[in-house]
Amino acid sequence: MSIPxxxxxxxxxxxxxxxxxPFFCKAGEIHNSNxxxxxxxxxxxxxxxxxxxxNSVIVPVYWELIEEEEGKYDFSIVEGLIKQARAxxxxxxxxxxxxxxxxxxxxxxxxxxxxxxxxxxxxxxNGEKINTISPLCEAxxxxxxxxxxxxxKFIREIDEQESTVITIQVENEIGLLGTDRDYSEKGxxxxxxxxxxxxxxxxxxxxxxxxxxxDDAGESFMAWCFASAVxxxxxxxxxxxxxxxxxxxxxxxxxWFPGSYPSGGPVVGVHPIWRxxxxxxxxxxPDIYVPYCADIFDEYAYEGNALFIPEIRKDAVASSYALxxxxxxxxxxxxxxxxxxxxxxxxxxxxxPHEVMVALxxxxxxxxxxxxxxxxxxxxxxxxxxxxxxxxxxxTDHLKACVRHGEYDYSAFLKFEKYNLSVNYGPRMSGxxxxxxxxxxxxxxxxxxxxxxxxIEFRQKPGVDKKIDVIRKEEGTIREGKWVPGRVLNGDERxxxxxxxxxxxxxxEVYDY
Numbered sequence: 001m002s003i004p005x006x007x008x009x010x011x012x013x014x015x016x017x018x019x020x021x022p023f024f025c026k027a028g029e030i031h032n033s034n035x036x037x038x039x040x041x042x043x044x045x046x047x048x049x050x051x052x053x054x055n056s057v058i059v060p061v062y063w064e065l066i067e068e069e070e071g072k073y074d075f076s077i078v079e080g081l082i083k084q085a086r087a088x089x090x091x092x093x094x095x096x097x098x099x100x101x102x103x104x105x106x107x108x109x110x111x112x113x114x115x116x117x118x119x120x121x122x123x124x125x126n127g128e129k130i131n132t133i134s135p136l137c138e139a140x141x142x143x144x145x146x147x148x149x150x151x152x153k154f155i156r157e158i159d160e161q162e163s164t165v166i167t168i169q170v171e172n173e174i175g176l177l178g179t180d181r182d183y184s185e186k187g188x189x190x191x192x193x194x195x196x197x198x199x200x201x202x203x204x205x206x207x208x209x210x211x212x213x214x215d216d217a218g219e220s221f222m223a224w225c226f227a228s229a230v231x232x233x234x235x236x237x238x239x240x241x242x243x244x245x246x247x248x249x250x251x252x253x254x255x256w257f258p259g260s261y262p263s264g265g266p267v268v269g270v271h272p273i274w275r276x277x278x279x280x281x282x283x284x285x286p287d288i289y290v291p292y293c294a295d296i297f298d299e300y301a302y303e304g305n306a307l308f309i310p311e312i313r314k315d316a317v318a319s320s321y322a323l324x325x326x327x328x329x330x331x332x333x334x335x336x337x338x339x340x341x342x343x344x345x346x347x348x349x350x351x352x353p354h355e356v357m358v359a360l361x362x363x364x365x366x367x368x369x370x371x372x373x374x375x376x377x378x379x380x381x382x383x384x385x386x387x388x389x390x391x392x393x394x395x396t397d398h399l400k401a402c403v404r405h406g407e408y409d410y411s412a413f414l415k416f417e418k419y420n421l422s423v424n425y426g427p428r429m430s431g432x433x434x435x436x437x438x439x440x441x442x443x444x445x446x447x448x449x450x451x452x453x454x455x456i457e458f459r460q461k462p463g464v465d466k467k468i469d470v471i472r473k474e475e476g477t478i479r480e481g482k483w484v485p486g487r488v489l490n491g492d493e494r495x496x497x498x499x500x501x502x503x504x505x506x507x508x509e510v511y512d513y
Contacts, residue, residue, distance in 0.1 A: 011395035014306035028339025029058035038080040048343035053380035103262040135229040156241035175262020180218030222264025227277035287311035313366030320436035327401025342373040370431030388481025418444040451499030466512040
């Protein structure tokens, strides 16, 4: 049995395979420090995840705890996490907190933090040093490479047969805050040199970074520096155990200038640079806490970049976005952040300070967990049960999904073979999912409809002078890809195709007259 891998399926859709079968990560990411104690993960963390119908969880592993003493590695926490995950029958996506986490060097070992001469920091234009070790610091990158490579070797030794660990995120939200680039002596020298050959190839230009990229030179330069460092780390680790690796991005957002978001991170605008510098990564995933999540899906899901969502808001709208991510964007992973919080009473939720959310451009409602747990659990269960149908129909015109994109997005118009369907979104309300639909056309007259907070209407194609009516409307459930009918609703109920705050499925057959 092979280790997990990513490849295009027979329809040309980039897919993660685990045990040689397609695997769709219905996941959640835990809080940053909650994997630092095996006692805590056993007694508090994993019990909180039960009942959510997750098949995978994103869990940090910490360089500072693995290599507290330089050159000596302790993988006891890593081994413990793997054993606990196996006992819970859940897969792990490890998040390597190495040199960079949220644009800072906060999880590097203490001995590295204290040696600021060997492991030098990035400097602003005024010479101020920030708490980010420079990606141009070869000594630091080499130490990260060594530890990450040892980690991958260890995972292979204890997990290759089980495939508990299925992918690895290398670093976290890389980039620079407060400056567009590294203005240290080495940073200036590299910035003023000729761009690398690969950059000349993708741009068709030669010259310095400033000459090639103009106003975008600083961010482009840092994208190359960070991506090159990540490639050094990831490629070495994958030489020991070639698990699929990806990187995540803190979004480019208001006020839009490099340094207000992490400059050099894998935001969409610098993907060509990242792809050229870091070919060992299979995807660049967005971390999403903005109100316009669906727009970010549309931006990051394109040919050559499979949609992998390692972090997204965990309020009730997450369920709606999960339907859209898998149904419309062929997502590999969907993962609300702080997933263990869904076990809490919403009134007990510890919200980040308002000033922190303002500073990070986070929508405060992203942390309102009212109504989220039950809806997400039901959505994940439905997506698991529908998987055989999903595999059959995804990538075809017979499967379509939609979600409300914004305040002034009221409906979607979906075109199928014989009929068109309009999906009318309900109003956005706190603690409620967004309007969303996931629809499979089983034949020209028969449809499986799954919806949240929406109404669905059948429409004739233009020029067809016939009315549409219902032959049969069934409520029901799906089990292992098979429709399990409930009541037949052919009375007055057939006049309405409304979906509420929990994902429900309806099988409907229509005819013309």
